[in-house]
Amino acid sequence: MTIQDVNTTRRGFLAGSGLVIGVAIAPKMLSAAPTGVHAGGDPALAPMNAFVKIGTDDTVTVLAKHIEFGQGPFTGLATLVAEELDADWSQMRAVHSPTDNKVYANLMFGLQGTGGSSSIANSYEQMRKAGATARAMLVAAAAEDWKVPASEITVEKGRIKHAGSGKESGFGAFAEKAARQTPPAEPKLKDPKDFVLIGTELPKLDTHGKTNGTAIFTLDITPDNLLIAVVAHPEHFGATVKSFNDAEARQVQGVIDVKQVPSGIAVYADNTFAALKGRDALSIEWDLSKAETRSSEDLSADYRKLFGEKGLEAANNGNVDDAFKGSGLQTVEAEIVFPFLAHAPMEPLDAVFIKADDGSVDIYNGAQFPGMDQSVAAKILGLDETKVRVNTQLAGGSFGRKAQFGSPYIQEAAAVYAATDRSRPLKHMWTREDDIRGGYYRPMYAHRMRGAINAQGQITAWEQVIVGQSIMGKADLDETSVEGASNLPYTIPNLKVSAHNVQLSIPPLWWRSVGHTHTGFAVETFVDELFQKIGKDPVEGRLALLGEKPRHAGVLKKAAEMANWGSPLPEGRARGVAVVESFGTFVGQIVEVSVGPEGAPRVHKVWCAVDCGVAVNPNVIKAQMEGGIGYGLGAVLFDAVTLAKGGKIVQSNFHDYRSIRINEMPDVAVEIIKSSEKPSGVGEPGVPPVGPAVANAWRRLTGAPVRQLPIVNIVSA
Missing domain, CATH: 3.30.365.10 (Aldehyde oxidase/xanthine dehydrogenase, molybdopterin binding domain)
Known part of the structure; x- marks a missing residue:
C-alpha cells in the first residue's frame, strides 16, 4: 500500500495526501489525468483494488479505467465505489486511470479499453469491491484509533461513527492510517435492496467542467514552444505518395519543416494556421495503382x-x-x-507528445485503448514501453472512431513526432475534413x-x-x-x-x-x-x-x-x-x-x-x-x-x-x-x-x- 502527496496545477481535487488503494501516482507536466504504476509493495493487494484515492480533505477520487467521452463512466464508476464506500456524492471525483493493460484491463477484452458498451457491465462488481475494500480499511483504522470493535462502527454519507463513544470522523482523518491496513480478501457487498446511490439520478461528475469551460481536452494542452503538425493524405483509399514538391509550402510564414511519413506528407509549423496553409501549398503526385477507384x-x-x-x-x-x-x-x-x-465526433483526432529530461515521452490524447497506443508509440519511437506514458484525456465523442486496430492514428502521430529531433513538444492534428475523409x-x-x-x-x-x-x-x-x-x-x-x-x-x-x-x-x-x-x-x-x-x-x-x-x-x-x-x-x-x-x-x-x-x-x-x-x-x-x-x-x-x-x-x-x-x-x-x-x-x-x-x-x- 502506498501513500503519496500529489500536486497538480489543474486538478485541485487531487491535492493533498491520503489513502490510495493499490496505486502510486506521480505528477507529470501538463498531466490532466494521473499517471503512474501499480503498487506492488503489498502482496495481498489485487489489481481490482487500484481504483480509489481518499484525500485528507475527505474527497474520494475514483481512477476510471474507461475513457470519459460523454457516455458517463466517470459518474457510473464513481457511483459504484460510493455506494459500497457509503460516501456522500458531494465527496466524489473521478479522473482517468494510468495506462496499464493488466491492472486496468477491461474484463471483457483482456486489455485496457473502452467499447462495446462495456464500461459498467465489466466493472459492476469490480468497482463495488474497490469501494467496499476502502470502507473496510477506513473502519479498521478508526477501530484501531478509537480502540473499539470494528463491528460497532457505522459509515453513512461519508461519516465514520461509533455510537457507543459518540466519536465521529470524516474519511480524511483516517486516510493515511487506513492505507496501512491489510485489505480484506473478500469485502462484503451490499444487498441490492440496501442501495442508497445506485438507481438514483445523481448529477454527472463531468458536467460542471464541461459547461463552465474548465474541462481539459487534448486540444487545450499547449506547452511552451509547441510545434503543430498536420499531414496531407490522398483523396483515394490505397493511394501512396509518388512525388511531392514542398517549395511553396516552405515559403509560408511559420512553417518549420516538411517531411514524408508513411501516411503522407507532414507539415510542421509554429501554429495551426501556418500548418494548414503550408499543407494547402504542397504539390503532391499520388500513385493510384493500388487505390480503390470504384464509385x-x-x-x-x-x-x-x-x-x-x-x-x-x-x-x-x-x-x-x-x-x-x-x-x-x-x-x-x-x-x-x-x-x-463516418463517426464524425465533435473532436477530431489529436495528440500531444512531450519529451521528458530522461528521454521518456508523455503522450496526451483521448485514448480509447491506451495500452495499445502506448505499445505502438513505443515501437515507432524506439523506446521501451515503460518510457512512454499515455495520459488519457477527456474526449469530445468517439462512437468507435478512437477504437482502432493497431492504433493507426497514434502510428501516424508517433511517426510524425519521430521524424523530428524531439526538442519541441508536438501537437499532431486532424481537421474535420481529414476525419470525414479518413476512412475507418x-x-x-x-x-x-x-x-x-x-x-x-x-x-x-x-x-x-x-x-x-x-x-x-x-x-x-x-x-x-x-x-x-x-x-x-x-x-x-x-x-x-x-x-x-x-x-x-x-x-x-x-x-x-x-x-x-x-x-x-x-x-x-x-x-x-x-x-x-x-x-x-x-x-x-x-x-x-x-x-x-x-x-x-x-x-x-x-x-x-x-x-x-x-x-x-x-x-x-x-x-x-x-x-x-x-x-x-x-x-x-x-x-x-x-x-x-x-x-x-x-x-x-x-x-x-x-x-x-x-x-x-x-x-x-x-x-x-x-x-x-x-x-x-x-x-x-x-x-x-x-x-x-x-x-x-x-x-x-x-x-x-x-x-x-x-x-x-x-x-x-x-x-x-x-x-x-x-x-x-x-x-x-x-x-x-x-x-x-x-x-x-x-x-x-x-x-x-x-x-x-x-x-x-x-x-x-
Missing part, C-alpha cells in the same frame, strides 16, 4: 452480384429451401443497401431478404444474405457482420442467414452499435413488411413471435404503452416501431413521423423503453438513449460517405455529412424497465431501433419502403 454505385452493383453465390453460413435452422416450395405461399423480397458512415468507416453493406407466409398467415421461412467488409478482417464468418440477424429474436421455424466478406482498400471500423447498425434496420423493417402483408398489427405481430424473448417483449410492451399505441393519430402522421437487443441491452422504440416541408421524414416524437439490467444511474441511461436516438436519426436521414466515379471521396465536413440539427430533434420520452439483472451497456443500444422505426412509419405513411439509406437520398432521387 459507391460500382461497389453496390458488385455487392449485389454476390447475392446469388454461396456464402459463409451464419444460421441454418429448419429447411428454408423446402419452406419456400410449399403451396399457397406468399413471398416478400427486399434488397437494402447501407452506405459507408462503418462499412457499406447490402442485404437481400426473402420471407415466406403460409395460407394461415404465419411467417414460415426467412432467408437473409449480408454482403460487406469484415470489420475484424476475417476470411471466415465475422460475427459482427451478422449479429442481430443470425440470432433472430423472432420464432420462425425455417431460418437461413449467410454472409460474404469483401476486400476493399477502404479501412473499416466499428461504428456506434457495430453490426446492429445495419442488421437491426434490415430485420426490423423486413419483419414489419411481412406483418403489413398479412394485415397484422406490428406490435401484436412482434409479440406473437417473441414468446421466448421476455425482455424483448417487455420493452416493446412498455414503449407501446408509453405511446398509447393504437390511439388515433393527427392527420398526416404515422407511427413505426422497432425492438433491438444489442450488447445485452433491450430497447423498444416507437416514432411518430410526418412528411417534412422538403419531402423528407419529420420525426416528431420518440417513445423509448430500455432494459439494461440494474440501472446504476437513470439520468445517464436516459441521456444515452436520447443521444443515441439523435445520432441514429442523423445517420438514417442524412448521412453517407460516398465515392464518386474514379473513387474520390465526396463528403468533407458537416455541410455535406451533417448531424441532426437541434430544430430537427424530436421530443423523446424514455422509460427504464426495473430489473435485477446485472447491468449491461447503454452507450450504443439506443441507436439501432430508431432507424427502422422511422422507415416503418415512413412506409406506412407514404407506401414507399426504404431500400437504400440515407432516406433523403430516396426522397430527392
Whole structure:
C-alpha cells in the first residue's frame, strides 16, 4: 500500500495526501489525468483494488479505467465505489486511470479499453469491491484509533461513527492510517435492496467542467514552444505518395519543416494556421495503382452480384429451401443497401507528445485503448514501453472512431513526432475534413431478404444474405457482420442467414452499435413488411413471435404503452416501431413521423423503453438513449460517405455529412424497465431501433419502403 502527496496545477481535487488503494501516482507536466504504476509493495493487494484515492480533505477520487467521452463512466464508476464506500456524492471525483493493460484491463477484452458498451457491465462488481475494500480499511483504522470493535462502527454519507463513544470522523482523518491496513480478501457487498446511490439520478461528475469551460481536452494542452503538425493524405483509399514538391509550402510564414511519413506528407509549423496553409501549398503526385477507384454505385452493383453465390453460413435452422416450395405461399423480397458512415465526433483526432529530461515521452490524447497506443508509440519511437506514458484525456465523442486496430492514428502521430529531433513538444492534428475523409468507416453493406407466409398467415421461412467488409478482417464468418440477424429474436421455424466478406482498400471500423447498425434496420423493417402483408398489427405481430424473448417483449410492451399505441393519430402522421437487443441491452422504440416541408421524414416524437439490467444511474441511461436516438436519426436521414466515379471521396465536413440539427430533434420520452439483472451497456443500444422505426412509419405513411439509406437520398432521387 502506498501513500503519496500529489500536486497538480489543474486538478485541485487531487491535492493533498491520503489513502490510495493499490496505486502510486506521480505528477507529470501538463498531466490532466494521473499517471503512474501499480503498487506492488503489498502482496495481498489485487489489481481490482487500484481504483480509489481518499484525500485528507475527505474527497474520494475514483481512477476510471474507461475513457470519459460523454457516455458517463466517470459518474457510473464513481457511483459504484460510493455506494459500497457509503460516501456522500458531494465527496466524489473521478479522473482517468494510468495506462496499464493488466491492472486496468477491461474484463471483457483482456486489455485496457473502452467499447462495446462495456464500461459498467465489466466493472459492476469490480468497482463495488474497490469501494467496499476502502470502507473496510477506513473502519479498521478508526477501530484501531478509537480502540473499539470494528463491528460497532457505522459509515453513512461519508461519516465514520461509533455510537457507543459518540466519536465521529470524516474519511480524511483516517486516510493515511487506513492505507496501512491489510485489505480484506473478500469485502462484503451490499444487498441490492440496501442501495442508497445506485438507481438514483445523481448529477454527472463531468458536467460542471464541461459547461463552465474548465474541462481539459487534448486540444487545450499547449506547452511552451509547441510545434503543430498536420499531414496531407490522398483523396483515394490505397493511394501512396509518388512525388511531392514542398517549395511553396516552405515559403509560408511559420512553417518549420516538411517531411514524408508513411501516411503522407507532414507539415510542421509554429501554429495551426501556418500548418494548414503550408499543407494547402504542397504539390503532391499520388500513385493510384493500388487505390480503390470504384464509385459507391460500382461497389453496390458488385455487392449485389454476390447475392446469388454461396456464402459463409451464419444460421441454418429448419429447411428454408423446402419452406419456400410449399403451396399457397406468399413471398416478400427486399434488397437494402447501407452506405459507408463516418463517426464524425465533435473532436477530431489529436495528440500531444512531450519529451521528458530522461528521454521518456508523455503522450496526451483521448485514448480509447491506451495500452495499445502506448505499445505502438513505443515501437515507432524506439523506446521501451515503460518510457512512454499515455495520459488519457477527456474526449469530445468517439462512437468507435478512437477504437482502432493497431492504433493507426497514434502510428501516424508517433511517426510524425519521430521524424523530428524531439526538442519541441508536438501537437499532431486532424481537421474535420481529414476525419470525414479518413476512412475507418462503418462499412457499406447490402442485404437481400426473402420471407415466406403460409395460407394461415404465419411467417414460415426467412432467408437473409449480408454482403460487406469484415470489420475484424476475417476470411471466415465475422460475427459482427451478422449479429442481430443470425440470432433472430423472432420464432420462425425455417431460418437461413449467410454472409460474404469483401476486400476493399477502404479501412473499416466499428461504428456506434457495430453490426446492429445495419442488421437491426434490415430485420426490423423486413419483419414489419411481412406483418403489413398479412394485415397484422406490428406490435401484436412482434409479440406473437417473441414468446421466448421476455425482455424483448417487455420493452416493446412498455414503449407501446408509453405511446398509447393504437390511439388515433393527427392527420398526416404515422407511427413505426422497432425492438433491438444489442450488447445485452433491450430497447423498444416507437416514432411518430410526418412528411417534412422538403419531402423528407419529420420525426416528431420518440417513445423509448430500455432494459439494461440494474440501472446504476437513470439520468445517464436516459441521456444515452436520447443521444443515441439523435445520432441514429442523423445517420438514417442524412448521412453517407460516398465515392464518386474514379473513387474520390465526396463528403468533407458537416455541410455535406451533417448531424441532426437541434430544430430537427424530436421530443423523446424514455422509460427504464426495473430489473435485477446485472447491468449491461447503454452507450450504443439506443441507436439501432430508431432507424427502422422511422422507415416503418415512413412506409406506412407514404407506401414507399426504404431500400437504400440515407432516406433523403430516396426522397430527392
